[in-house]
Amino acid sequence: MKKNKIYSGFLYYGILIYLELVFRFFCTEKFLPITFIHTLLYFLPISFLLTLITNLFKEKVNRILYFVCLFAFGFWYSVLLVYKRTFKVFFTINAVGLGDQLLSFMSDVFKAILTNLPIIILLFLPFILSIIFSRHLAHPRSHKKRNLALLILTLISYVLFLGSIFIGKKDAYSVYNLYFKVDNHSLTVEKLGGLPATFIELRKSIFATEADINEEVFIDPEAEQIPEEKIKEYGVLEIDFDNLPEANETIKIMNEYFSKEDQGTKKNKYTGQYRGKNLILFMAESFNSIAVSKELTPTLYELTHSSFVFENFYSPVILSTIGGEFQELTGLYPNLNLLSNVWRKGTNYYPYGFGNIFKSMGYNTYAYHNNQYDFQNRNVYLKSLGFDNYTGCWNGLEDKINCNAWPQSDIAMIEATVDDYINSDKPFMTYYATVSGHMPYQMNGQMANKYKDIVKDLPYSDEIKAYIASQIELDRALETLINKLDEAGILEDTVIALVGDHYPYALSVEAINEVSTYVRDAKIEINHSNFILWNSETPTTKISKVGSQIDVLPTLLNIFGAPYDSRIIIGKDILSDTEGLAIFDNNSWVSDYGTYFSSRGSFVPRDGVTVPDDYVSKMNRIVQSKVAMSKYILQEDYYRYIYNSIQ
Numbered sequence: 269m270k271k272n273k274i275y276s277g278f279l280y281y282g283i284l285i286y287l288e289l290v291f292r293f294f295c296t297e298k299f300l301p302i303t304f305i306h307t308l309l310y311f312l313p314i315s316f317l318l319t320l321i322t323n324l325f326k327e328k329v330n331r332i333l334y335f336v337c338l339f340a341f342g343f344w345y346s347v348l349l350v351y352k353r354t355f356k357v358f359f360t361i362n363a364v365g366l367g368d369q370l371l372s373f374m375s376d377v378f379k380a381i382l383t384n385l386p387i388i389i390l391l392f393l394p395f396i397l398s399i400i401f402s403r404h405l406a407h408p409r410s411h412k413k414r415n416l417a418l419l420i421l422t423l424i425s426y427v428l429f430l431g432s433i434f435i436g437k438k439d440a441y442s443v444y445n446l447y448f449k450v451d452n453h454s455l456t457v458e459k460l461g462g463l464p465a466t467f468i469e470l471r472k473s474i475f476a477t478e479a480d481i482n483e484e485v486f487i488d489p490e491a492e493q494i495p496e497e498k499i500k501e502y503g504v505l506e507i508d509f510d511n512l513p514e515a516n517e518t519i520k521i522m523n524e525y526f527s528k529e530d531q532g533t534k535k536n537k538y539t540g541q542y543r544g545k546n547l548i549l550f551m552a553e554s555f556n557s558i559a560v561s562k563e564l565t566p567t568l569y570e571l572t573h574s575s576f577v578f579e580n581f582y583s584p585v586i587l588s589t590i591g592g593e594f595q596e597l598t599g600l601y602p603n604l605n606l607l608s609n610v611w612r613k614g615t616n617y618y619p620y621g622f623g624n625i626f627k628s629m630g631y632n633t634y635a636y637h638n639n640q641y642d643f644q645n646r647n648v649y650l651k652s653l654g655f656d657n658y659t660g661c662w663n664g665l666e667d668k669i670n671c672n673a674w675p676q677s678d679i680a681m682i683e684a685t686v687d688d689y690i691n692s693d694k695p696f697m698t699y700y701a702t703v704s705g706h707m708p709y710q711m712n713g714q715m716a717n718k719y720k721d722i723v724k725d726l727p728y729s730d731e732i733k734a735y736i737a738s739q740i741e742l743d744r745a746l747e748t749l750i751n752k753l754d755e756a757g758i759l760e761d762t763v764i765a766l767v768g769d770h771y772p773y774a775l776s777v778e779a780i781n782e783v784s785t786y787v788r789d790a791k792i793e794i795n796h797s798n799f800i801l802w803n804s805e806t807p808t809t810k811i812s813k814v815g816s817q818i819d820v821l822p823t824l825l826n827i828f829g830a831p832y833d834s835r836i837i838i839g840k841d842i843l844s845d846t847e848g849l850a851i852f853d854n855n856s857w858v859s860d861y862g863t864y865f866s867s868r869g870s871f872v873p874r875d876g877v878t879v880p881d882d883y884v885s886k887m888n889r890i891v892q893s894k895v896a897m898s899k900y901i902l903q904e905d906y907y908r909y910i911y912n913s914i915q
Contacts, residue, residue: 623654
């Protein structure tokens, strides 16, 4: 090596730490010094290994490999940055199967790239500086002794890292458990970092082994099945879990779990209250409680402040619209890999799909979306839920509304479709997926222009004004629907239910707090929203219990008197006496007792609540079990197994 030149292998460690710090500063809620120690130790074997690999060849080849590595690191961290700051979730390799969402909104992605260009330049700075000072860098071919030393250092430093993560391994979401057992990419990023989480995901994918469901699922050894004399008090079917047909080990444990640990929900005074009534269910694009205003959105205000008023409802963002829709329509927690590999293929059996269950009760069913009908295979998975009459843009709706506009009008969709079912010869169940609330929120956007006179003088930033304009469109669409139902004389016989797919994640927490009635944090409370469950004849009842999107399906099944088994749906009837629970993408949670932040392992109890002993550790086991069971229900096509067994 020539004098006055720096050995390039010495730089990897510092470069990786620098990139990780930049990424964490701009993409994570709070810097965690304790867990960053593990990151520092993790980068040691990575750096030694990179030094070994990029110094095996002739100097010219080594130089090329060095610059390729630096460019790749800058590029990957830029991908992680842009994705997180655009969609508010961490990028995972499993999300590649859902890449058509990214392609469909490339204009938003390009805007995000331009917006974050200064940070992207920071991420490419090591690559840029290495080019500028390339003549001062040496890339010699290592001799065998140095290669052997680097290999030994790689192994020793890796063992050192493994030794460090044994500390605190018993914690539910310790680095040890995230590295070896718990499958939660978001939390892995928060605790170990962007690049380490990617490498861990790759390792788990390449060296995939059969998951140990015993380590993912907690079954209380003291739990008992529902006593036979009390079985009629619960929302369950006659499933004898002890005598189901032979199955693999995973399904055996699932059977034990559902028969004991999760005993379902009791029937209550609301069971069957809406039996025989019509149901119109909405998944409203980016709807959030910040859009509700007595003056600006009076219909939304009326619907959220009468009939059932859910005061502690959340719409956790888990991979954009498809994640929110999956939760609402299945009562399950989404797994990113299975959303692509199972959900979108529509091959599983969903007996509690809204279309399937309401058709079995003698209803006509309909579904509509005012954007591309087959986006992310919505036409496929809606059919698996029983919606045979699904219409969207480019399979029929384009003849009735302007499908070339962006975003398309929710009002136009209601006006174009309400006559399909309003004079139905049977009760009807109708599902709407709206789009008018979609980002970006700009004052030159279609919805902002449409309602410019209403929002232009509001005391908020332009992005908040544009967002409110998009929700005014939803408000007017609901007003149109209610008027049509009233004119047809069926308003009192119709129930309207609505949740958002996620909070408007194109808005920063600072922007949201401009209009929020209280200060929200960027992890939990930013997801606080409304669940509309409204009927014109229902008196107002306030529900303080915690709930989320996965509770919508069982709540509606119970109140409409549908035959279902509440044990095998992970979400629970919010109107029942079970404890409320909302689970977020990194396994943080909110219950009726308080809020748990998984990344820092802290629990904040509600004011005036006495928390039971060992409550947090028990709830962490329950949360992990519910997330795992949701995954296995899809993976094993469990509903088909159950229903083939009892029919």
